[in-house]
Amino acid sequence: MTAAEDEETMRREGWFVTAAGVVGDLGHPFYDEERQRDVWNEASAVGLQLMLWLTLAAATAMVWLGGAAALPYAVAVVVVDGAAAGVTVGYARRLGVRVEDVGGVLRLRLVPYGVLMVGLLVGVVRVAPPGGFFGGFARGMVLGSVGVVLWMVVSGMRARRRQGRDGS
């Protein structure tokens, strides 16, 4: 994307940014004070990450403790997590901030996510019924998750190799 296109994208807010502003109450006078806004943004980032960890842990516990009966609830939690993360990334992207460097995302801080994700997926495979909507959904979730993780690892390694070549 060119600089002119970036500028145009940021100028044209659109319904998504408007709706997100209403959800986040971003027009509140609290955000007028710049340090309050910055600190609150940092606090929100901490809260979002913690919420993602805790809800992923809750979904994993549901599958392991509740078995097949808990599968729909665990899937619902994962879908809600995905929606929240998607809106976060989408909002930033809409305003010209993109997480394009996958290599920079691959860090040790992702280990808790990885451990919880593996626990959840193994639990889902263990309890998923052979057929039906949730059986198919669970298998699709496992395959999709493995695909995303593989894509992140391969993209990250490529990005690091590219950075290494550029830096040398």
Place this chain on the structure above:
Amino acid sequence: MGRTSARGRRNGVRAARTAAALTQAELAVAVGVTRQTVVAVEAGDYAPSVYLALAIAQRLGGTVEALFGEPSEADRPGGGIEEEAAL
């Protein structure tokens, strides 16, 4: 450390404010921020936006360069991280 950090950069806001006989609360009201923000700016814990820096400089009768232009220890030639590492 958060994004709002100024990474310990020194500035002359406290000296200029006391020279102007203003309290932190009075300066905060004058530039439209909270007193905590003035405290954070003076302590070098918060890097103000260019607009806030301009407002502070204008209220204290100085320039942004004079208030915030002093390099941090790490930016000085022969100072900072390299010098510490050599010790």
